[in-house]
Amino acid sequence: MRYLSWAYLAAMFGFILLPVAVLVVFSFQDGRLPVPPFNGPTAEWYAKVLGDRDLMAALGNSMLVALASSAVALTLGFLAAAGFAQARLPGGALMRGLIIAPMTVSYLIIGLGLLQMFNWAGVRPSLMATGIGHVVINLPLCFAILSAAIGAPQKSALKAARDLGAGEAQVLLLILAPMIAPSLAAAFFLSFTFSWDEFIIAFLLTRFDVTLPVEIWSMLRSGLSPETNAVGSLVFLVSVLLVVTLELTLFRKASK
């Protein structure tokens, strides 16, 4: 029984991680195709990727869009969550529902809607348009995470702060934000990851400057190559580093 459960665990990790492992292994393929047999390691493809201007530009664009859209989504989500936590509004439940609703809509539909609306409003496809699209998908997420983090202790601390003479901005910045800092960080990094990975909206709403997933997709159109594996491995490495640093710093501190 004991062996069986270990086997089950191993199978589960295999299922989750094998595709990534294959991707990473064949990014070192000495040859033109990332398929077995493995011909021996080479760093040639990594050199090529790092020397590829378009790819590096796309990487920069992705970073910019992810940082900016996550920051905006986090700010708006924080303000909305703080507001709903403290004020009793007529139709409050309905308004909460409306804010969270975009989470249930597929990215394709949101992307199409944004494309038509931007066309009509005369906004050209651009990184800015993509960033706005990413705010649309990440705002509900930030709102949901932060709303859940504001409970009775936070509300009563806010009440006490006001009682001691704090203004609204001070209440939010000096009391609420530090009290829910772990959730703020979680919401920000989740938003960042979703924006970083997001393809459909970015594909529909960019034209000349593209984000990394769109650039990878256009590379794939010319067929499989260990170069795309190398890009994927690099992106994966960045994500892993991010998660590990978070785990070691912020979340460990918060759980104390």
Add this chain to the structure above:
Amino acid sequence: MTADVEIRGVEHRFGHFTALHRIDLSIAAGEFVVLLGPSGCGKTTLLSLIGGFLTPSEGQVLIGGRDMTHVGPKLRPTTTMFQDYALFPHMTLRDNVGFGLRMRGQSRRARDAKAVEMLAMVGLDDKAGRKPHALSGGQRQRVALARALAVEPDVLLLDEPLGALDLKLRRQMQDELKAIQRRVGTTFIHVTHDQEEAMAIADRIVVMNAGQIEHCGTPEEVYLRPRTLFSANFMGELNRLPVRPAGEGVASPLGPLPVPPAEGILCLRPESVGLSGSFSLGRARLTEAAFFGAHHRCRFAPLAAPDMRLVAHLPQGSHPEIGAEVELFGRDPVILPEAA
């Protein structure tokens, strides 16, 4: 540093529910007033109205003679010590206590000095650099008090602040609260449902029930000369005898009693019933007795009404044998009209 509070015709409704019915109450500067009543009686609502967390549906709240009815908590000369302490978990005790001063634009040096002084008052100055999670419940309580007093409010509002503490600590904090209140001279308005706590700390007790003030007076007045049956009952155990006027005295189930004639319920505290007193309650048989340390709690069956039980607190070592017949006496009689 201190101010009087005046509540004029204050009524408060939550939707269709009326939490307070036209309350009038004057609290003098420097007074320690306790709002006492069962849960749902409106005492916390009244405190919130004074603190500015609620705006009354009707009526006025005056603090220090100024109309504060529509002023928010931020600008009122009041601070509140909350039931759950509401300390800021990410700040040290020094920063917690100094927060109000920081909001008033004081320099870090000035507010740190004041914060340490306030912490010293509650005996926690050696922990100024700690955070709230490192403290016990009683210590957090003291920090909350220091924080609320650091801004030198005219009126301190205490919302059942001792409810979460164990009995011994509660008694100790009551003494401390009383001592600190005398020292700083600030008006304290304290909410509780514990009548012993109310008597231990109050200059004046306001007994509330169903959104109305039942009685307002010193602990002695409220306990010994209650104005309503509710207030008499709430303040402590009671022997209740229905009476009606008969000649010079009253007629009761125990027979005629020589007390001023009135119709209603004759109330006698257990300690006002005993083997001596100002008037006789007739003979009775002791049915049960229990030793409570400070007194014996005895239950008597009067011979004139054997189904009835009179509870008496007799001094240590002076109660008769169970089953013995003695003559009981009463003192401090109060006759109150039956509740409508």
